[in-house]
Amino acid sequence: MQKKNDTIVGNIYETYDYEQFKTLLGNRDVEPERFKKIETAMRIKQLPIPIVVNEKMEVIDGQGRLAVCKKHGFPISYIICDGLGIDDCVAANLNSTQWSSKDVVKRYVKTGGLDYQRLFELMETYQVSCDDVFNAAGKSNTEKGKREKVRRGELVFTEDDYDKAMQRLEYAEDIFRAIADSGKTVKRKNILRNCIIKCAKTAGYDHKRMKKVCADNAISYRDASNLPDMLKQLAFFYNKGKRDKFMDTYGARSSLVIVFDEKINKHKTL
Numbered sequence: 001m002q003k004k005n006d007t008i009v010g011n012i013y014e015t016y017d018y019e020q021f022k023t024l025l026g027n028r029d030v031e032p033e034r035f036k037k038i039e040t041a042m043r044i045k046q047l048p049i050p051i052v053v054n055e056k057m058e059v060i061d062g063q064g065r066l067a068v069c070k071k072h073g074f075p076i077s078y079i080i081c082d083g084l085g086i087d088d089c090v091a092a093n094l095n096s097t098q099w100s101s102k103d104v105v106k107r108y109v110k111t112g113g114l115d116y117q118r119l120f121e122l123m124e125t126y127q128v129s130c131d132d133v134f135n136a137a138g139k140s141n142t143e144k145g146k147r148e149k150v151r152r153g154e155l156v157f158t159e160d161d162y163d164k165a166m167q168r169l170e171y172a173e174d175i176f177r178a179i180a181d182s183g184k185t186v187k188r189k190n191i192l193r194n195c196i197i198k199c200a201k202t203a204g205y206d207h208k209r210m211k212k213v214c215a216d217n218a219i220s221y222r223d224a225s226n227l228p229d230m231l232k233q234l235a236f237f238y239n240k241g242k243r244d245k246f247m248d249t250y251g252a253r254s255s256l257v258i259v260f261d262e263k264i265n266k267h268k269t270l
Contacts, residue, residue, distance in 0.1 A: 010079055010080070011079070011080075012077055012078070012079050013050075013077065013078050013079070014078075015075065015076060015078070016075055016076075018066065018069065018070040018076065021053060021057050021058075021066055022056060022057050022059070023058070023059065023063070024058040024059055024060065024089055025058075025086070025110055025111060026086040026089075026107040026111045027059070027063065027086065027107070028103040028106060028107065029106070030063055030064050030067050034064055035064060035067060038065060038067075038068050039068045039072075042065070042068050042069075042072075042074065043072070048077055049062075049065070050062070050077035050078050050079045051066055051076060051077070051078045051079075052078070052079055052084070053078050053079070053080055054080070054082060054083065054084040054085070055080060055083070060081070060084045060085075060089045062078075086107065086111075090104075090107070101131070101150065102123065104150060105119055105120050105150065106120060108155070113155070115155045115156055115157040115158075116155060116157070118158075118159070118161070118162040119133055119155065119157045121162075122162065122165055122166060122169065126169045126172075126173065128169065130150065132169075132190070132193070132194075133165050133169075134146065135194065135197055136165035136166075136168040136169050136197050137157070137161040137162075137164050137165035138161075138164055138201060139161065167200070168196070168197045168200045168201070169193070169197075171196050171197070171200050171210075172193040172196040172197060174207070174211050175210065175214050176189065176192070178211050178214045178215040179214055179215075179218045179221050181215065181218065182218035182219050182221075184221050186221075187223045188225070188230075191224060191225070191226065191227060192223075192230055194227060195227060195231050195234060196210070198227075198231070198258060199231075199234070199258055202258045202259075202260055203260065204259075204261055206260070209238065209246075210234070210237075210238060213237040213238050213240060214234075214237055216237075216240075217240065220237075221233070228249065231249045231258065232249060234247070235247040235248060235249055246260060246261070247259065247260055
């Protein structure tokens with residue numbers, strides 16, 4: 001019932017014509033896990049919550065509900081708000097299901113951002129996070145508000161960044177394969193990956209040697225629960241059979257230093 005002092009500002013429509021709705025360019029996909037949660041809730045009870053579309057019938061908010069209604073033949077309610085676009089879509093979803101970094105990157109990939117395309121290619125190829133790629137490229141995650149720049153569409157990720165990141169991520173894959181060839185499984189890939197990336201960013205690192213010693217000692221490999229312990233294990237492999245140390249680590253976890261030097265008396269991080 002309308003209250004005496006309230007104003008009617010729009011209409012709510014209901015339809016079974018799902019094909020009239022369009023996907024907004026740059027909007028994130030409906031992931032299977034999110035679809036399942038919405039589906040479970042709607043099969044218990046359908047609340048009369050309309051989706052929001054713009055004048056082009058592009059879905060601004062509610063594409064998950066639309067997908068469930070289309071699958072099960074439920075009626076879908078909608079309201080039309082002229083002039084809304086992708087920025088409004090992101091803002092609406094931030095108040096419901098948080099957009100992940102991957103969602104944001106995919107948004108700009110769809111709208112043609114070359115820097116985002118480079119970043120997303122590495123994320124997909126190596127199945128790593130946005131932060132993992134930044135780490136591999138030698139970029140701090142907090143560098144000049146990097147995460148905010150990613151969300152605002154201001155990311156700068158050059159071909160040089162791409163090449164550095166790809167090389168170091170591929171180094172990590174080399175080590176995964178070297179250990180896996182012995183029949184061992186690397187369960188904590190992220191920790192081992194970060195160790196190899198840290199090594200690769202340090203002067204004097206010999207990847208061919210690291211790959212060989214990991215293959216030779218793979219049967220002894222143990223998943224470590226933290227970066228310092230994993231690096232100590234790699235150093236043990238790296239130095240095995242040598243009279244003098246070629247790799248050493250020291251310092252606390254937050255300021256851990258790796259040294260690759262026959263005399264172990266100096267270091268330089270690239």
